[in-house]
Amino acid sequence: xxxxxxxxxYEQFAIDYLExxxxxxxxxxxxxxxxxxxxxxxxLEEMELFYLEPEVGVVFEGKEALKKEVVLEKPKVIxxxxxxxxxxxxxxxxxxxxxxxLMNNINEKPENEIAVETPNLIEKEKEKVVVEDxxxxxxxxxxxxxxxxxxxxEKQKPIQKKEAEKIIYAKTTPKExxxxxxxxxxxxxxxxxxNHFPNTNNTIKPVVQTIAENDPSQKNETQPExxxxxxxxxxPVLLAVLDKMESIASEPLEFKKEKILKHTVQIAEVSSxxxxxxxxxxxxxxxxxxGRVKFSNIKKSLxxxxxxxx
Amino acid sequence: MTSEEYNRTVELxxxxxxxxxxxxxxNEADARDIVQQAFEKFWLKHQDVEFSKAKSYLFxxxxxxxxxxIRKNKRVSVMEEVPEQMDLNRNSHVNYELRDSxxxxxxxxxxxxxxxxxxxxxxxxxxxxxxxxxxxSESQVKVYIFRARKKLQQILIQIExxx
Numbered sequence: 001x002x003x004x005x006x007x008x009x010y011e012q013f014a015i016d017y018l019e020x021x022x023x024x025x026x027x028x029x030x031x032x033x034x035x036x037x038x039x040x041x042x043x044l045e046e047m048e049l050f051y052l053e054p055e056v057g058v059v060f061e062g063k064e065a066l067k068k069e070v071v072l073e074k075p076k077v078i079x080x081x082x083x084x085x086x087x088x089x090x091x092x093x094x095x096x097x098x099x100x101x102l103m104n105n106i107n108e109k110p111e112n113e114i115a116v117e118t119p120n121l122i123e124k125e126k127e128k129v130v131v132e133d134x135x136x137x138x139x140x141x142x143x144x145x146x147x148x149x150x151x152x153x154e155k156q157k158p159i160q161k162k163e164a165e166k167i168i169y170a171k172t173t174p175k176e177x178x179x180x181x182x183x184x185x186x187x188x189x190x191x192x193x194x195n196h197f198p199n200t201n202n203t204i205k206p207v208v209q210t211i212a213e214n215d216p217s218q219k220n221e222t223q224p225e226x227x228x229x230x231x232x233x234x235x236p237v238l239l240a241v242l243d244k245m246e247s248i249a250s251e252p253l254e255f256k257k258e259k260i261l262k263h264t265v266q267i268a269e270v271s272s273x274x275x276x277x278x279x280x281x282x283x284x285x286x287x288x289x290x291g292r293v294k295f296s297n298i299k300k301s302l303x304x305x306x307x308x309x310x
Numbered sequence: 311m312t313s314e315e316y317n318r319t320v321e322l323x324x325x326x327x328x329x330x331x332x333x334x335x336x337n338e339a340d341a342r343d344i345v346q347q348a349f350e351k352f353w354l355k356h357q358d359v360e361f362s363k364a365k366s367y368l369f370x371x372x373x374x375x376x377x378x379x380i381r382k383n384k385r386v387s388v389m390e391e392v393p394e395q396m397d398l399n400r401n402s403h404v405n406y407e408l409r410d411s412x413x414x415x416x417x418x419x420x421x422x423x424x425x426x427x428x429x430x431x432x433x434x435x436x437x438x439x440x441x442x443x444x445x446x447s448e449s450q451v452k453v454y455i456f457r458a459r460k461k462l463q464q465i466l467i468q469i470e471x472x473x
Contacts, residue, residue: 011452011453011456011457012449012450012452012453012456013452014452014456015452015455015456015459016452018456018459047459047460047463048463049459049463050412050415050459050462050463050466051431052412052413052416052427052428052431052432053412053431054329054431054432055329055413058325058328058329058332059325059328060324060325060327060328060342060345062342062346063320063321063324065346066320066324066346066349067316067317067320068313068316068317068353069313070312070313070314070317071313
């Protein structure tokens, strides 16, 4: 609010008007006042402003007496009870702050967070199971491959052995090879008790004679020439032979055919076909079952009636 | 402020305060006493005063001390008339001869007129700052200064006529 200028208060505006510092409404108000008061206007127009110039050379003697000794300012000392009080307040504030945070965390966690975490756990468990399954599958596959490899090695062993033997055999001279074949044949024959010259063997005759003596009804009939019919004295021997036959017969009959014949009959030098035909003829082999006869089929016929009754 | 800063204020403002005090009270001895008392008061409060406020604080203290001294000696001069005889100490180290008419005219002003003019012209304070130092209103400061300038003009014209 612009103060109205009049003859009483115009002096407080006069110095600003003379120095050019009166602006705006105050300036207009002053000009209105001056227009209404020409004597004041004339006074201000005739007024010349004089400014004092500071005197140079005025010195205050005694400055050193005014100066004080410079002392290092000590930091303000806070009484220890104030420190304890402040420390207590600080501790309480800190505890309150952390308690507030903890309570907020506990309250904010509950269901949502568990609901979010549970699927993750299930997925992790599933992933673990899948990984374990894969591991087991790989281990099984490795084991199978190892077994297959071992089988191949086992199968290759006899082949390798034969190959090795062939190599050794090939390295020998023809004469050595002939001798070797002969030795092998002899060993084989000895093991199989094969008599290549049955006609020269006299053991058949007594047997046939014994049968003839014990069974006169069949004296004139054609009797199996090679059957060794047991006597009372020979009962334990026969039983032992039968037991041995049984054990041998448990093996494929076709393979042990000659062994059976060896222990049961003494046949003349005949071919294997003839042997079987004879056995069939004697009732040892059922018709049409050549090569596949069980020992139980012929065991009864091998036991004499006198022993069978027992 | 620190004691070091206090000593700096002594170096910076002691001469100017002394000059202001001499012009105000027109007595060198009184001016010296006024400056010493002002610094003693200031020292007691120096820790509570910022360095930037030291100058105003010291001029205010000098002004108050001078007022107190006037009241104590009952040498109150409310008259704006120019005294016939200058009360200057002619045995002072400083030559206070009236070297120019303006200086003589200044001495003929009243204490308050002289003080505000000195603060304005010598120290360059604004009217507002002068009002704070002298503890009067800004409008009153402007009135005193207007009257002081008008008086100076009249005195100078009179001096020129007598010369």
